[in-house]
Amino acid sequence: MTHAAVAPDGLACADRGGDARRSSRGAYAALALGAVLFVFTIWYQVYGDTRRERQAWSDPFLQSHRQWRLRTAFVFLVWSILAGFCAPFGFGALIFAPVWLWFVYRVAKGMILFRMGRVI
Numbered sequence: 001m002t003h004a005a006v007a008p009d010g011l012a013c014a015d016r017g018g019d020a021r022r023s024s025r026g027a028y029a030a031l032a033l034g035a036v037l038f039v040f041t042i043w044y045q046v047y048g049d050t051r052r053e054r055q056a057w058s059d060p061f062l063q064s065h066r067q068w069r070l071r072t073a074f075v076f077l078v079w080s081i082l083a084g085f086c087a088p089f090g091f092g093a094l095i096f097a098p099v100w101l102w103f104v105y106r107v108a109k110g111m112i113l114f115r116m117g118r119v120i
Helices: 013-050 060-089 092-116
Strands: none
Touching: 013 060, 060 092
């Protein structure tokens, strides 16, 4: 006679495995969707910054922030692509984590300096 292990909530452990797999698949799908949308928003920002009219960026203050955003987005995307290529080898996260922290720092610093009205 075989007995299935029963968890404290009364569900058999075999039943929990299927639920856990489904929820982890959903989490991975949400993570992948978030990463794709994140990259698309960066590309949209780069597209918007490069397609504006020249007279809209004649102000040196706005021009410096435009260049700040473009450099930040370009460096982040290059390093993210490198991390994506390294992911199958197991050390992609070691590259992506510091690059992502650097990106958040650059965005926050740019927002603060923009609010203060300082040229970068």
